[in-house]
Amino acid sequence: MVLTAHLYASRIAKRYLAGIGYPMLTVRSRRPTGDLESRLGRGILHERYNQFLHEVIQDEVDLNAPDCALRIMQRLRSGGMVNLHFDALARSRPVVWPFFGVPTRFSSGTFDIVRFTGCAVVPMLCLGRSTDFRIAFSPMLNIVSAPDRDGFVAANLPSFVQALEKQIEANPEEWTPWSRS
Amino acid sequence: MEPFLNRAVSAGNSQAAVRETMDRIRRVFVESLQLNVRAEDLPYEQKLDEVVGLDSLAVLEFVTSVEKEFGVTIEPEWLRIDFLRDLPQLAAYIQDRTRRTPDSTD
Numbered sequence: 001m002v003l004t005a006h007l008y009a010s011r012i013a014k015r016y017l018a019g020i021g022y023p024m025l026t027v028r029s030r031r032p033t034g035d036l037e038s039r040l041g042r043g044i045l046h047e048r049y050n051q052f053l054h055e056v057i058q059d060e061v062d063l064n065a066p067d068c069a070l071r072i073m074q075r076l077r078s079g080g081m082v083n084l085h086f087d088a089l090a091r092s093r094p095v096v097w098p099f100f101g102v103p104t105r106f107s108s109g110t111f112d113i114v115r116f117t118g119c120a121v122v123p124m125l126c127l128g129r130s131t132d133f134r135i136a137f138s139p140m141l142n143i144v145s146a147p148d149r150d151g152f153v154a155a156n157l158p159s160f161v162q163a164l165e166k167q168i169e170a171n172p173e174e175w176t177p178w179s180r181s
Numbered sequence: 182m183e184p185f186l187n188r189a190v191s192a193g194n195s196q197a198a199v200r201e202t203m204d205r206i207r208r209v210f211v212e213s214l215q216l217n218v219r220a221e222d223l224p225y226e227q228k229l230d231e232v233v234g235l236d237s238l239a240v241l242e243f244v245t246s247v248e249k250e251f252g253v254t255i256e257p258e259w260l261r262i263d264f265l266r267d268l269p270q271l272a273a274y275i276q277d278r279t280r281r282t283p284d285s286t287d
Binding site for chain 1: 230235236237238240241242244245254256257258260261262265
C-alpha cells in the first residue's frame, strides 16, 4: 500500500508509474463534499470533476462503493499496489489524531485493510516543481501488531501521520489541503 | 435436491459436505459481523448481503473470517461480491480449496 498526502504531483506521478509498468489503484471518494454539495455542485460540477479525475487517474475505486475494500484486497493479493491519500478527511469510521497539532479525522478503515491483508505500507513523495520532477519512496513503515482493531489503530496511526507530516513540512508549497475533503 | 445445491454438488462435492460447509459459513457470517440473528435462520438460498446491509469493510471482515475458519486463501479473482454473497457457490469453492493439497495449490 502506497501512502501519499494530497500533493500536486501525485496524480501525474501515478500516471508516470503506470506508464513504466507500475500501475497503482487509487482510492478516492466520488461523493460531492463542501462547496460542491449545492444543487449545481452535485448535478453538474461534481460530475464533471469526477469525469475529469477519472480520465486522469483511470485506475481508481470509489471509496463509497460496496466492493471498495474487496477490490483493494484483490489488487494487493495479485501483487499490485494501492494508493491512499491518507490526509483525506474521513467521513465514516474516523479516528481522531493530531495532524500538525490540529485534531483531524483519519480513516480507520485503512488500518483494517492493513490488518486483514498484512500488506506493506510505503510512503511515496511526489514533487512536481518547475525545476524537477521527483518520485521518492521511503522505507516501509514498521507495522505494529495488536490483539484487536482499536489496539492496531492506536499502535500504528502515529507513524502513518508522522510520515505525511514529514513530507509536507519539507515541501509545504506542494500540499493541496483544500482537496482533502 | 434443492436447485441451489445443484451447481455445488455437481462440482464433485457431496450434498452433505456442502451443507455442512454452508452451515459453517453461515455461522462465521453471523459471528464475524456480530449480527443479531441465528445462523440457522438464514436460508441457504438467500444472498448474504440481503440479510443485512454490508459495508465494504464488513465484507472484508467476513472474507478473512471465512479464510481463517477453513484455513484457505480465497484467490484474487474470486474476491467479488457477486460470488461471495452466494452461499452455495462459496461453499462449493471452499470445498474445492480445502480438498486441494498444499502441493497442488496455486
